[in-house]
Amino acid sequence: xxxxxxxxxxxxxxxxxxxxxxxxxxxxxxxxxxxxxxxxxxxxxxxxxxxxxxxxxxxxxxxxxxxxxxxxxxxxxxxxxxxxxxxxxxxxxxxxxxxxxxxxxxxxxxxxxxxxxxxxxxxxxxxxxxxxxxxxxxxxxxxxxxxxxxxxxxxxxxxxxxxxxxxxxxxxxxxxxxxxxxxxxxxxxxxxxxxxxxxxxxxxxxxxxxxxxxxxxxxxxxxxxxxxxxxxxxxxxxxxxxxxxxxxxxxxxxxxxxxxx
Ligand code: PGA
Numbered sequence: 001x002x003x004x005x006x007x008x009x010x011x012x013x014x015x016x017x018x019x020x021x022x023x024x025x026x027x028x029x030x031x032x033x034x035x036x037x038x039x040x041x042x043x044x045x046x047x048x049x050x051x052x053x054x055x056x057x058x059x060x061x062x063x064x065x066x067x068x069x070x071x072x073x074x075x076x077x078x079x080x081x082x083x084x085x086x087x088x089x090x091x092x093x094x095x096x097x098x099x100x101x102x103x104x105x106x107x108x109x110x111x112x113x114x115x116x117x118x119x120x121x122x123x124x125x126x127x128x129x130x131x132x133x134x135x136x137x138x139x140x141x142x143x144x145x146x147x148x149x150x151x152x153x154x155x156x157x158x159x160x161x162x163x164x165x166x167x168x169x170x171x172x173x174x175x176x177x178x179x180x181x182x183x184x185x186x187x188x189x190x191x192x193x194x195x196x197x198x199x200x201x202x203x204x205x206x207x208x209x210x211x212x213x214x215x216x217x218x219x220x221x222x223x224x225x226x227x228x229x230x231x232x233x234x235x236x237x238x239x240x241x242x243x244x245x246x247x248x249x250x251x252x253x254x255x256x257x258x259x260x261x
Contacts, residue, residue: 004222004249005162005206005229007039007062007123008236009091019046020053022239027057029243036249037229039089044078051086062089062123065097068110070118080111080118090115091231093149094125095168105148112161113152123162123231124149125210126189130169138167139188146192155197159204163189164231170211172233179224182209186226218245222252 019042041062067077093108115122126145128138194202209221210231236242
């Protein structure tokens with residue numbers, strides 16, 4: 001069934017020192033993990049020092065954003081090729097990037113391709129706004145964002161990436177999606193992947209839920225069919241809450257295996 005994947009997206013929070021202290025504390029709180037892969041997405045500044053630190057622990061790192069060209073005259077940007085070997089994952093197309101920084105499908109698919117090219121697993125974020133939800137356009141938005149984001153990669157590469165379903169109206173709002181809605185959206189995501197890239201890719205792709213996940217509701221998503229893990233913003237800033245979620249995930253009874261005849 002594979003490990004569950006839990007990603008902490010700290011956004012523009014925590015200094016380098018705070019991030020380092022957090023990693024020490026988290027390690028003490030959760031210990032060695034068997035069933036859960038934990039990924040931390042700190043400020044870009046903390047990636048290099050944390051890379052040394054997490055090697056002694058059992059966490060992986062994600063970058064929150066990067067530029068899609070490998071090098072050149074792009075003042076202020078950091079490329080996936082510069083991040084190669086430092087991070088294992090790259091968050092791409094987060095709604096804050098799409099809406100505050102006006103990232104378009106074109107940018108997003110170039111970043112997915114750049115990540116794959118540089119051995120970084122893309123975590124492609126997709127999801128509808130409140131208005132789109134009210135207009136019953138959720139499926140259309142999901143399909144468009146998948147088609148737009150994945151246009152440049154192969155079916156083998158798609159099978160190795162992560163999709164995070166994050167309804168925009170649920171991010172940082174305390175309004176979370178019902179597990180039923182999440183199940184429906186995740187099924188639809190896999191159906192679209194199957195349609196575009198085939199059955200194997202659809203089975204292999206990992207799909208996360210994100211949006212106001214907290215200690216109280218995390219289990220309901222982890223137990224939702226088709227959900228491989230969580231992308232957590234605000235609740236991940238509190239190391240005790242985040243450790244609590246990881247422990248719940250780690251101790252979750254595995255689903256009964258269906259026996260063949
Ligand atoms: P939230 O953020 O958990 O604070 O809603 C999730 C995200 O932005 O990935």
